[in-house]
Amino acid sequence: MNRVQVDELEGFCLAALEKCGVGKDDAAKTVQVLLTTDLWGVHTHGIKALRGYAKRLRGGGLNPQGKPKVVAEGLSWARVDGGSSLAMVTGLFAMEKAMEKARQTGVAVATVFNSCHFGAAGYYTHWAARHGFLGMAVANDVPSVGMPGACGPLLGTNPFAFSAPAADGKPMNLDFATSVVAGGKVYRLSREGKPTPEGWLVDLQGQPTRDPSLYPDRASILPMAGHKGYGLCLLVETLSGVLTGARMREKVGSWMKDPPEQPTGHGHFFLAIHAETICPDFGKRAAELSAGLRSFPVASGASPMLIPGDLERANETRARAEGLDLPLDVKESLAGLAEDLGLKAPRGCL
């Protein structure tokens, strides 16, 4: 195993962003979001994306000097123009804004338009939970999710994240795509020449297919849990697309494929609830709920019950101690980014 040291990765990512014209503070925030996601083991949404973001920063679709700003607000809400900044900067700004207001009133939301792909939704909610808030974050994306019978993709994989603090220092951290599976898993099977399991894909006539090579241009992923997931996907579009004033559905651009000079126009929605304002012993009660589940009797040989976030916390502890075991596609992306920018790739990524 060829583990990459976290410090070295951090230094490289910061240097890459600064080379693209991003200021030190914004670069630090962006790397904090993306690298933590890798530490959690969620490599699909971490520093692998930096190469694509860098292309847009240099192309103009993302503004390296852009700053999110509040364009309208009330006691418990703020409407944020992302200014085509890096969406990790905007996401943290908006979640912090919701938290600031919720500290005063109990609960608040921040909506964001004019943004881009913001990495893992769960980073922002985890940030909120670490500061004593229940957090929710959702975002829309370019359509890739279809339904049986529909001749094409209807909605994005529209992630949904929710976190809650706990007195044991182990917040619940739930983060999932509302599609049955992440696009990355379809790409992997395509590369390996293997069929997808039944129930993952439909073609452009809305008929089932198991051919991963059709995705994303000639096939769509199905929602998780059928109609329930379609409904959740639509909930996310309503909060992050409709309520925010952002682009909706097919008007959202692809941060990976569209010309890098074009803004993508993603929307995000953040909710923060100040736990102890509403329930003074929330942290203790949350820890009690978690403890009851973690210690629930399991069959001989079965794994113990977990709380969402437990696996990621264990991954982070290990990665900080031993370095990160990055998948090949992440290493390739970092090596490519190094080449794009004339930087030296981190050791282990060559």
Add this chain to the structure above:
Amino acid sequence: MNRVQVDELEGFCLAALEKCGVGKDDAAKTVQVLLTTDLWGVHTHGIKALRGYAKRLRGGGLNPQGKPKVVAEGLSWARVDGGSSLAMVTGLFAMEKAMEKARQTGVAVATVFNSCHFGAAGYYTHWAARHGFLGMAVANDVPSVGMPGACGPLLGTNPFAFSAPAADGKPMNLDFATSVVAGGKVYRLSREGKPTPEGWLVDLQGQPTRDPSLYPDRASILPMAGHKGYGLCLLVETLSGVLTGARMREKVGSWMKDPPEQPTGHGHFFLAIHAETICPDFGKRAAELSAGLRSFPVASGASPMLIPGDLERANETRARAEGLDLPLDVKESLAGLAEDLGLKAPRGCL
């Protein structure tokens, strides 16, 4: 087909509640919630439950004269003691409270403890949407949902509802159990002596079973969508159980099975976002999103794409015109209720 007239059902249900000592206003609210749910075609959560509620009202587990009240509040939140009132009364009270505060601050939540089964979560969010709010409602319940490997049920079927207004007068109305299937469907297969599909049930050793007769005492339902659904189920428990100060997990009573003199201690959570405060053209944008999906091209012979709530709206229109086509189990429950209380059952329910 033996359709029952809506007016006649309404009169019967009101009489039944008044016979149990419930005041006219509270009876009217309760019947409004339950009967509308039947009009939508969601017969598992409508007036069928009235017989069980009536038993608790007469047993003392529900207080016919109980009144929900706010016991603590801030600018954007209220903590409600349900007072063991009928949970439909409490649910409407709490959602109205969240709406009232959200009208001032943009967004607000109401938490409820000391409540019971509140019918369909989507009724409360639909109510909010009809008044210009995005609404969310969740509730916990007695555990019946397990996970592979877990020796027993971990959490309730914990429903999740979300609604949003739209300028076309057709609000989105999403309401689902976070379990893979509602318990009622397992009971039906059990009555019919048929096995359940794979992926519905696990036994008390957390092993798959297809024997519906084991449910609920010797089998649990699985969450929808595996770990994602488990996470959602836990989100619901966190909002409705932890944050509210209500009973959690196995401490929640069964409104159907526990002795009728015992309160069940359910918790609920309601969120209201005043749409036009945050996004002045929300209704128009929501209608645009819906129209794009409803008119999305579908394969020859396929049904058009729907928005959650479309089917229920069509069902309601038909039922108001032609009467309700109640399933046998609902009719039997109403006939039983009539017998319990010495009332005449509605025509068609004998």
